[in-house]
Amino acid sequence: MSHVAFQPRGPRVEIEADFVVVGSGAGGATAAVTLARTGARVAVVESGAWRDPADYPASVYGAMRDMLDAWGSNFTRGRAYWPIVQGNLVGGSTVINSAIAVRTPRDVFERWQREVGVGGDLAPAVWEAQDDIERELCVEEVPPASRGRSNLLAKKGADTLGYEGHFMRRYIRDCRGDGQCLQGCREDRKQSLNRNYMPEVLARGGDVLSCAPASKISFNKQRAVGVVGRFRHPQTKERGAEFQVRARKGVLVAASVTRSPLLLAASGLKNPMLGKGFRAHPGTPVFGVYDDPVDMNTGATQGWASIAHREDPGFKLETLSLPLDMLAGRLSGAGTALMERIGEFRHIAMWVHACRAETVGEVRSTLTGQPAVHYTLDRADMLRFRAAVYLLARTHVAAGARAILPAIHGMPYRLMPDEIDQLKEAPLDPRAYVAILSHLFGGCVMGRDPAMSVCDGRGRVHGRDGLVIVDASAIPSNLGVNPQHTIMALARIWANDLAAA
Amino acid sequence: MIWLIKVAMRAMMPRTAALPGIEDTDLDGFLRRMKRDADFLYWLGLVAGGVVFAISPILTVFVPLPAFLLPRGLLAKHAERVVSHPIYVVRQAAFLVRLSAGMCWGADPKVRARFALAPYAGDPGTFRSS
Ligand SMILES: Cc1cc2nc3c(=O)[nH]c(=O)nc-3n(C[C@H](O)[C@H](O)[C@H](O)COP(=O)(O)OP(=O)(O)OC[C@H]3O[C@@H](n4cnc5c(N)ncnc54)[C@H](O)[C@@H]3O)c2cc1C
Ligand code: SF4
Numbered sequence: 001m002s003h004v005a006f007q008p009r010g011p012r013v014e015i016e017a018d019f020v021v022v023g024s025g026a027g028g029a030t031a032a033v034t035l036a037r038t039g040a041r042v043a044v045v046e047s048g049a050w051r052d053p054a055d056y057p058a059s060v061y062g063a064m065r066d067m068l069d070a071w072g073s074n075f076t077r078g079r080a081y082w083p084i085v086q087g088n089l090v091g092g093s094t095v096i097n098s099a100i101a102v103r104t105p106r107d108v109f110e111r112w113q114r115e116v117g118v119g120g121d122l123a124p125a126v127w128e129a130q131d132d133i134e135r136e137l138c139v140e141e142v143p144p145a146s147r148g149r150s151n152l153l154a155k156k157g158a159d160t161l162g163y164e165g166h167f168m169r170r171y172i173r174d175c176r177g178d179g180q181c182l183q184g185c186r187e188d189r190k191q192s193l194n195r196n197y198m199p200e201v202l203a204r205g206g207d208v209l210s211c212a213p214a215s216k217i218s219f220n221k222q223r224a225v226g227v228v229g230r231f232r233h234p235q236t237k238e239r240g241a242e243f244q245v246r247a248r249k250g251v252l253v254a255a256s257v258t259r260s261p262l263l264l265a266a267s268g269l270k271n272p273m274l275g276k277g278f279r280a281h282p283g284t285p286v287f288g289v290y291d292d293p294v295d296m297n298t299g300a301t302q303g304w305a306s307i308a309h310r311e312d313p314g315f316k317l318e319t320l321s322l323p324l325d326m327l328a329g330r331l332s333g334a335g336t337a338l339m340e341r342i343g344e345f346r347h348i349a350m351w352v353h354a355c356r357a358e359t360v361g362e363v364r365s366t367l368t369g370q371p372a373v374h375y376t377l378d379r380a381d382m383l384r385f386r387a388a389v390y391l392l393a394r395t396h397v398a399a400g401a402r403a404i405l406p407a408i409h410g411m412p413y414r415l416m417p418d419e420i421d422q423l424k425e426a427p428l429d430p431r432a433y434v435a436i437l438s439h440l441f442g443g444c445v446m447g448r449d450p451a452m453s454v455c456d457g458r459g460r461v462h463g464r465d466g467l468v469i470v471d472a473s474a475i476p477s478n479l480g481v482n483p484q485h486t487i488m489a490l491a492r493i494w495a496n497d498l499a500a501a
Numbered sequence: 502m503i504w505l506i507k508v509a510m511r512a513m514m515p516r517t518a519a520l521p522g523i524e525d526t527d528l529d530g531f532l533r534r535m536k537r538d539a540d541f542l543y544w545l546g547l548v549a550g551g552v553v554f555a556i557s558p559i560l561t562v563f564v565p566l567p568a569f570l571l572p573r574g575l576l577a578k579h580a581e582r583v584v585s586h587p588i589y590v591v592r593q594a595a596f597l598v599r600l601s602a603g604m605c606w607g608a609d610p611k612v613r614a615r616f617a618l619a620p621y622a623g624d625p626g627t628f629r630s631s
Contacts, residue, residue: 003629003631004631005628005629005630005631006630049628049629050628050629051627051628051629052629054625054627055625055626055627055628055629056625057623057624057625057626058621058622058623058624059604059608059621059624060604060607060608061531061534061535061604061605061608061624062624062626064543064604065538065539065624065626066624066626066628070540070542070543071539071540071542071543072543073540073542073543073546080589081593089628186622210628210629211628234628235538235626295617297618323607324607324608324612324613324616324618325603325604325605325606325607325608326600326603326604326607327603327607328513328514328599328600328602328603328606328607329596329599329600329603329604332584332585333581333584333585334512334513334514334580334581334583334584334595334599335512335513335515335577335580335581336515336517336577337581338513338514338599339514339515339517339519339520339522340517340519342520343517343519343520345616346616346617370542409585409592431589434596
């Protein structure tokens with residue numbers, strides 16, 4: 001077993017394994033541990049560094065520097081420039097996410113079958129895998145002591161309005177509720193995959209190369225036989241030694257929705273569907289101002305959610321605590337007005353929506369080989385988006401907020417409770433909002449028809465042998481719920497299939 | 502270029518009677534670190550934000566002077582208007598400046614104490630090397 005971190009220029013690092021997995025996030029780490037448990041020799045190649053809780057940054061600046069892909073500077077190319085947030089370290093986005101675990105709804109499988117001709121048969125296996133994953137990663141409901149006032153207020157608001165809302169179930173053991181999930185859990189309570197599956201891969205005799213972005217998949221005729229790349233220092237960005245991993249049995253790709261299609265294209269795949277079928281759950285916050293301090297950074301980062309409107313009109317609601325060092329970016333205004341607004345920080349609760357958007361975009365490559373996501377929400381999605389904003393405002397009012405801060409360009413900064421109906425007419429121009437994309441899908445979508453998809457219903461890339469997609473890029477639709485559980489279950493099933501083949 | 506960014510950040514997050522401003526934090530150190538660490542695209546965006554802030558008073562307060570030559574009151578007005586400017590790219594450029602300023606300001610121990618928040622433990626920047 002070995003972990004090989006950044007290697008300066010020098011002799012090429014060469015490794016041989018049964019399988020090589022590119023990327024160690026939700027999909028990659030799950031696939032790797034699944035294969036390792038079958039007794040196979042597994043190597044994982046991860047472009048980011050391996051950081052443990054003692055290495056985690058405390059500030060938002062540190063998180064951008066040490067944990068985010070490209071400093072979070074990926075953004076949608078379209079009418080609006082919305083940031084696309086992804087992790088870039090061992091454990092991938094699971095290190096920076098809120099660890100919310102939601103099972104794949106039945107209608108998702110029906111939709112896949114109807115629209116892309118595969119996936120309808122996956123439901124029982126996915127749910128069984130999710131049972132196992134929940135046991136392994138200690139999924140539990142946010143404990144009462146860690147709920148925090150923002151989460152409790154959201155529950156009260158939804159109860160008052162009479163719609164479903166619940167305390168979340170998350171991959172977290174004994175959450176202390178210090179609201180810092182987005183910078184990694186320094187308390188080591190969150191079960192991000194750098195803390196469990198990746199160490200298990202090592203313990204089972206696998207190899208992990210960190211600071212090691214794969215640049216190409218190697219083929220022998222149609223068969224994927226390994227990957228090559230060059231180490232990159234996580235701080236200085238210095239380019240180090242080359243590496244080559246030869247894989248006797250297969251290559252699994254889990255470099256994320258934005259990077260997997262680019263890696264396949266750079267490796268010579270000509271499928272015109274590469275990068276197509278990009279989807280997301282864009283979300284934006286609505287703030288409530290309360291008489292008593294809310295102190296949203298005490299309590300679980302995300303502790304309450306509602307899926308009551310997942311099908312109609314199509315969004316999910318969640319609480320989300322915002323660190324003080326992110327606040328200036330989210331409130332509008334500048335100068336003394338901004339400082340006065342920030343002064344209310346302790347009295348503010350931020351709740352967000354994740355819009356189940358149907359708009360389809362595309363991941364392309366820039367001239368420098370970086371991902372460029374072309375994506376603009378259409379009118380139908382903006383109507384959903386606006387409906388979610390309005391409901392969040394109503395929920396704040398029902399929970400007792402004395403004012404609402406909608407953070408929409410062209411709207412008043414502050415709305416009194418009797419003024420929130422103005423949000424029914426809020427702009428439908430995406431440029432009026434600062435939204436974030438963190439739930440991403442597609443780019444290497446699965447499907448029955450090789451002309452309309454990149455891989456089949458088992459993640460196997462059409463027209464190639466031994467090449468399997470095991471991350472969110474294979475997912476051909478939105479889910480309407482948080483994606484990590486679905487991604488991990490698919491990765492587990494497809495990795496088991498591959499091992500059995 | 503750093504001084505242009507500083508002018509914009511100071512105007513966006515000034516000291517008030519109730520709160521320290523960004524000038525009360527280690528802004529120079531923060532920008533030096535950011536220049537060294539940041540992804541090229543991020544830094545480019547921030548520099549562009551500083552430049553847009555400097556040259557846009559003509560669009561906001563209708564004065565043909567760069568922001569750094571504006572008298573105090575007009576500079577404050579410019580800062581308020583530029584972040585909500587009707588031209589999207591103008592306000593987006595300013596958004597990145599405000600976001601980055603907020604990261605510096607909100608991580609300062611004096612500022613955090615005002616909000617009953619513990620000081621940050623630090624960003625070790627370390628990782629497993631073997
Ligand atoms: C802030 C945030 C909060 C979220 N909260 C939740 C939540 O609470 N619950 C939930 O279900 N989902 C959540 N999500 C979404 C969820 O984390 C992602 O959907 C999921 O992690 C995606 O899995 P993935 O394997 O496709 O990609 P990732 O987890 O992003 O992993 C991809 C990995 O590949 C690596 N990589 C990229 N290119 C290369 C290359 N060329 N060579 C080698 N390695 C490479 C990356 O560094 C990364 O480690 C959140 C996401 C974010 C950003
Ligand atoms: S809320 Fe705090 S203790 Fe709980 S998982 Fe997140 S970072 Fe860890």
